[in-house]
Amino acid sequence: MSELPLISVITPTLNSATTIENCLRSVIQQTYKNIEHLIIDGLSSDASLDIIKKYQTEYSHIRFISEKDMGIYDAMNKGINMAKGEWLFFLGSDDILYDENVFSTLVPLFNNLKLKIIYGNIITKISGKEYDGKFNSLKLLNRNICHQSIFSHKSVFDKLGGFDIKYKSLADWHFNMRWFNDKQIKHKYIDLLIACYNENGYGPNNPDLRFFQDWDYNTKKYFPKISRKLYKYKNKMIVGKMMKVLWDV
Secondary structure (H helix, E strand, O other), rough: OOOOOOOOEEEEEEEOOOOHHHHHHHHHHHOOOEEEEEEEEEEOOOHHHHHHHHHHHHHHEEEEOOOOOHEEEHHHHHHHHHHHEEEEEEEEOOOOOOOOOOOHHHHHHHOOEEEEEEEEEEEOOOOOOOEOOOHHHHHHHHHHOHHHHEEEEEHHHHHOOOOOOOOOOOOHHHHHHHHHHHOOOEEEEEEEEEEEEOOOOHHHOOOHHHHHHOOHHHHHHHHHHHHHHHHHHHHHHHHHHHHHHHHOO
C-alpha cells in the first residue's frame, strides 16, 4: 500500500440541488488531498447536474455519471465498481464531513495492512446528537452503524460483493451484518466524528419491510451464537406465557 492511499468518496444523488454543493465542498475542504469524489446520479431533473459540472471544471478529483438506477444501493454499487481508491467512503448528498481534518486524522490507520473496516461516529444535523460509539454483535442487532461513519477497504467488497439491492433502505445494515463477525475482515472503532448526517434523509422516510421479514434468517446466518441464545430466550418466554395461562385456568 502506498504511503498516501487514495480515498474514493461515493455520493448517490437524485434531485439534490439544494444540498449537493455543501457535500461537494466538505470533500474539497479536506486537508488530505489524495481523494476522488464519485457522484452517481439517477437522472436528476433539477439543477443537480449543473452544480456538479460547475465544480468538476474546477476540481479534477470529481467524476460523475448520470443514468437510471434501481435505487440508492444500486447507485452505491456502481460507485464501488467505478472506484479507483484503496479505501471507500459513502457520503449522502445531503450530508457533509464533520471538519476538514477527518481524512488526514485517519490516514495512519489506512496504512495498517491488517485493518479492513474503520468506523467512528456521526452527529445528526437537526438534533445535534452523536451516534453511536463502539459496537458489539448485540448492539448491531439493535441498531445500525451509520454508513456515513464507515471506511471500507475495497477488498471487503471484492470478498463479499456489493449491497443487496432487494433491501430498499437498509442494505447497508445487512452489509454490516455480513462483515462484522468475519474473522478475515479486521475492523476498528475510532472515537472520531466523521460526518454530519441528515436524519430526515432517504432511509428514515423509506421503511424497509423486506429487511425485517428476513431478520431471523440473517441473524441465524451472520450471528449464529446470539441467534441460538435469542431462540432459547424466546422459547422460554413462550413456555412462561403458556404456564401462566394454565395456572390461571
